[in-house]
Amino acid sequence: xxxxxxxxxAIAVVGAGAAEAQQTPRKGGTIxxxxxxxxxxxxxxxxxxxxxxxxIVNKAIHRTLYNWDTAAGKLVLELAKSVSASADGLTxxxxxxxxxxxxxxxxMTADDLIYSYTRLMDGSKGYPGARYARLIxxxxxxEKGQAKEISGLKKIDDFTLEMTITDRVDPGYYFFAGSTxxxxxxxxxxxxxxxxxxxxxxxxxxxxxxxxxxxTERFDKFYKPGKPYLDRLDVMIMAEAAARDVAFRNxxxxxxxxxxAQYVAYRADPQLSKGILEVAEMFTRAMTMNHESIKxxxxxxxxxxxxxxxxxxxxxxxxxxxKAYRATSWLPPASAAFDKTVKPYPFDxxxxxxxxxxxxxxxxxxxxxxxxxNESWGLPIVEAIIPMLAKVGIKLKPKLVEVxxxxxxxxxxxxxxxxxxNLTGPDSLATLRCYYSKTPRTACNYTGxxxxxxxxxxDDAAQEGDMAKRDDxxxxxxxLLYDEAPVWFFNYNKAVMAYxxxxxxxxxNPTEITHQYPxxxxxxxxxxxx
Amino acid sequence: MLLVLGRRLANVVPTMLAxxxxxxxxxxxxxxxxxxxxxxxxxxxxxxxxxERMRKEMGLDDPLLERFAKYVGHTAMGDLGTSFRxxxxxxxxxxxxIWPSLKLVLAAMTFAILVGVTLGFLAALRPGSWIDTASxxxxxxxxxxxxxxxxxxxxxxxxxxxQWLPSFGYGDGGxxxxxxxxxxxxxxPMALLARTTxxxxxxxxxxxxxxxxxxxxxxxxxxxxxxxxxxxxxxVITIVGLQFGSLMGQAVVVxxxxxxxxxxxxxxxxxxxRDMPTVQGCILMIVLFFLAINTLVDLxxxxxxxxxxxR
Numbered sequence: 098x099x100x101x102x103x104x105x106x107a108i109a110v111v112g113a114g115a116a117e118a119q120q121t122p123r124k125g126g127t128i129x130x131x132x133x134x135x136x137x138x139x140x141x142x143x144x145x146x147x148x149x150x151x152x153i154v155n156k157a158i159h160r161t162l163y164n165w166d167t168a169a170g171k172l173v174l175e176l177a178k179s180v181s182a183s184a185d186g187l188t189x190x191x192x193x194x195x196x197x198x199x200x201x202x203x204x205m206t207a208d209d210l211i212y213s214y215t216r217l218m219d220g221s222k223g224y225p226g227a228r229y230a231r232l233i234x235x236x237x238x239x240e241k242g243q244a245k246e247i248s249g250l251k252k253i254d255d256f257t258l259e260m261t262i263t264d265r266v267d268p269g270y271y272f273f274a275g276s277t278x279x280x281x282x283x284x285x286x287x288x289x290x291x292x293x294x295x296x297x298x299x300x301x302x303x304x305x306x307x308x309x310x311x312x313t314e315r316f317d318k319f320y321k322p323g324k325p326y327l328d329r330l331d332v333m334i335m336a337e338a339a340a341r342d343v344a345f346r347n348x349x350x351x352x353x354x355x356x357x358a359q360y361v362a363y364r365a366d367p368q369l370s371k372g373i374l375e376v377a378e379m380f381t382r383a384m385t386m387n388h389e390s391i392k393x394x395x396x397x398x399x400x401x402x403x404x405x406x407x408x409x410x411x412x413x414x415x416x417x418x419x420k421a422y423r424a425t426s427w428l429p430p431a432s433a434a435f436d437k438t439v440k441p442y443p444f445d446x447x448x449x450x451x452x453x454x455x456x457x458x459x460x461x462x463x464x465x466x467x468x469x470x471n472e473s474w475g476l477p478i479v480e481a482i483i484p485m486l487a488k489v490g491i492k493l494k495p496k497l498v499e500v501x502x503x504x505x506x507x508x509x510x511x512x513x514x515x516x517x518x519n520l521t522g523p524d525s526l527a528t529l530r531c532y533y534s535k536t537p538r539t540a541c542n543y544t545g546x547x548x549x550x551x552x553x554x555x556d557d558a559a560q561e562g563d564m565a566k567r568d569d570x571x572x573x574x575x576x577l578l579y580d581e582a583p584v585w586f587f588n589y590n591k592a593v594m595a596y597x598x599x600x601x602x603x604x605x606n607p608t609e610i611t612h613q614y615p616x617x618x619x620x621x622x623x624x625x626x627x
Numbered sequence: 628m629l630l631v632l633g634r635r636l637a638n639v640v641p642t643m644l645a646x647x648x649x650x651x652x653x654x655x656x657x658x659x660x661x662x663x664x665x666x667x668x669x670x671x672x673x674x675x676x677x678x679e680r681m682r683k684e685m686g687l688d689d690p691l692l693e694r695f696a697k698y699v700g701h702t703a704m705g706d707l708g709t710s711f712r713x714x715x716x717x718x719x720x721x722x723x724x725i726w727p728s729l730k731l732v733l734a735a736m737t738f739a740i741l742v743g744v745t746l747g748f749l750a751a752l753r754p755g756s757w758i759d760t761a762s763x764x765x766x767x768x769x770x771x772x773x774x775x776x777x778x779x780x781x782x783x784x785x786x787x788x789x790q791w792l793p794s795f796g797y798g799d800g801g802x803x804x805x806x807x808x809x810x811x812x813x814x815x816p817m818a819l820l821a822r823t824t825x826x827x828x829x830x831x832x833x834x835x836x837x838x839x840x841x842x843x844x845x846x847x848x849x850x851x852x853x854x855x856x857x858x859x860x861x862x863v864i865t866i867v868g869l870q871f872g873s874l875m876g877q878a879v880v881v882x883x884x885x886x887x888x889x890x891x892x893x894x895x896x897x898x899x900x901r902d903m904p905t906v907q908g909c910i911l912m913i914v915l916f917f918l919a920i921n922t923l924v925d926l927x928x929x930x931x932x933x934x935x936x937x938r
Contacts, residue, residue, distance in 0.1 A: 135899075136886070139900075140713045142714075223680035223683075224677070306797055307724065308724065308889065309796060333796060333886065334886055336883055339779055339884075340886065343783060344782075347787045499658070501901060505658065505659055537675070
């Protein structure tokens with residue numbers, strides 16, 4: 098019932114967006130967006146940073162080969178007009194846009210893609226986007242210093258690029274990340290690119306006051322006719338939720354990201370509740386059990402017992418203030434392989450006790466749960482879980498660490514269990530590989546889960562060229578995970594953005610709600626920012 | 628005077644070296660690394676091969692002693708290293724942050740001195756009066772206030788309700804944007820100064836030389852201006868110096884709350900992301916500022932009270 102309710106809400110949001118799209122966008126004006134995840138930007142050189150915070154600005158200044166189409170719920174070409182794949186699914190020929198200009202006035206060509214992807218593979222640098230560019234044949238040779246050019250990239254002509262990849266995957270998942278943006282060589286080589294970024298995006302860089310804001314201006318030669326609508330886009334750094342709240346109510350900012358406390362207040366306010374954008378983001382919050390360190394975790398019945406013993410709905414309602422969607426399995430609802438028919442484990446302590454007894458743990462067992470202080474998936478949640486698990490005999494000892502340390506602990510396997518947030522999209526295959534037995538712990542197999550049936554489903558999916566059939570296989574794999582419960586599936590993040598009444602064209606982007614498509618945004622005449 | 632200055636400067640080098648060593652050591656034993664910090668609360672992922680390359684690029688795999696020796700050597704040459712996060716020189720990053728920080732600290736201290744010293748002085752001249760009671764209640768409240776809470780209240784009142792001032796941000800760097808963060812930062816020192824000034828002035832007012840001055844028929848105004856104020860200033864200046872010096876370090880909360888682009892907000896962000904070169908650079912900057920202010924205070928003692936001499 099709950100799931101139906103939020104699906105209806107999601108449809109309503111999309112419906113509202115469609116109705117809004119019928120209005121005529123107004124040209125001009127300024128939008129003041131917020132960057133909420135840190136008190137500064139890491140870098141304005143998109144190749145140097147994988148951070149969501151930095152991509153808020155990078156979306157305005159830069160462009161990638163693919164982009165996420167929120168309305169269609171899939172990846173689409175951005176810098177190419179068309180693409181054709183070879184029969185073996187390994188060679189892609191892109192017809193690039195011939196109307197895309199960098200902010201310095203030069204037209205983009207195939208050379209710029211080749212340069213950008215080759216730069217990512219510079220072996221002396223740790224460019225985060227290398228993980229994606231490594232898909233291209235010969236990229237690893239460049240990384241190792243054995244070649245200077247990526248053999249899998251071939252310029253046919255200025256606007257045709259042939260890309261040969263090493264795996265039968267959709268390259269869209271690899272080349273839509275901000276860290277694979279296409280950059281102009283001549284600007285990068287000036288040496289101060291992070292201070293004066295030049296890109297292909299709808300807005301050109303004007304000013305950066307580190308720790309305060311980035312100001313961008315409309316780029317008149319942007320390749321989408323009539324866009325962008327806005328004259329100016331400012332991104333204000335505001336890491337404190339309480340301060341954002343005051344600034345938003347004071348109309349000093351046009352968008353704000355809400356935490357659970359603000360979400361309750363905004364929903365209850367007759368005016369503010371009219372400007373709330375919600376989406377189930379591709380982040381799955383879960384308690385990851387280390388099957389290799391605690392023997393009981395190796396038994397499926399024990400893991401299921403944990404799922405039955407915890408009243409996740411109650412926690413989401415009372416502690417997370419409904420700012421989350423109940424998770425069923427690993428893949429989030431926006432994933433093509435998400436199975437809408439699967440229902441989450443119900444709260445059933447008696448069944449939990451029965452399963453524990455069957456598994457040989459009638460008196461329960463004890464384990465340590467490493468957690469951060471995060472309000473939506475950290476210590477408050479653990480404190481709520483402790484008495485629930487105690488009722489079925491499981492003793493849980495919380496261990497508090499700083500959030501920065503969580504990933505390191507998971508990678509080293511220095512945990513019995515930890516609770517955290519995990520990026521689970523949009524590439525379902527890559528996401529599910531976190532449970533593939535050959536995936537090393539350092540590459541996200543933090544449970545040490547091993548299941549031959551699951552491995553086979555993933556192997557079959559990787560070989561399947563038909564994307565619909567591949568999604569079916571991945572759906573089966575995801576459902577298998579649901580049954581195996583290698584982790585306790587807690588929730589999918591409900592990202593909430595508040596926006597002022599004069600703002601239009603925002604999209605409920607499930608990959609990250611702060612990553613908007615600034616060329617589609619417009620403000621009406623009532624906007625106070627001139 | 629020159630002797631005082633020389634001795635003070637001679638102390639700077641070992642102090643800085645000790646701070647550098649301490650920060651370096653603490654960060655080397657602290658769990659978590661810059662690379663794991665890139666995970667951003669689970670919002671980003673980074674693959675092991677890239678992590679390995681980053682560690683190599685940033686020299687994180689080198690032995691600790693080797694890294695420390697390199698760092699000290701480079702720092703001595705004025706090179707604070709390259710930020711892990713931005714890949715920019717730390718000196719360049721600090722150069723954009725130091726002026727906003729100085730502006731904020733100066734504004735906060737100006738507020739603290741103007742209000743705190745005035746209140747303390749007035750309270751001491753009329754002990755037991757309503758102004759004494761009111762200023763001391765204010766001082767105690769100011770000392771016990773949390774900067775974060777007080778800053779929020781200022782935002783709520785002066786930005787949201789009265790609409791007099793912007794609630795956050797640097798704006799054009801002008802007065803309108805600095806008032807609220809400066810008051811939020813300055814309220815603690817203001818309260819301390821009010822109490823200290825009151826105590827110091829009361830102490831001097833009861834001193835023998837003041838009684839002598841009065842008995843010689845000197846006007847009360849002249850007594851206060853010539854004898855009380857000057858003698859009370861020594862203690863007040865000590866507190867001003869200590870507070871002023873430490874204010875840049877204390878500004879972390881206020882800078883983050885008001886999105887003020889100073890050294891404090893850079894440092895806290897860098898700590899959370901384990902950007903060690905930047906943290907070290909920020910701490911060095913804050914310590915240098917503290918030492919510089921304290922040196923100035925020592926010199927001020929000599930000017931204000933000629934009896935004070937350093938041997």
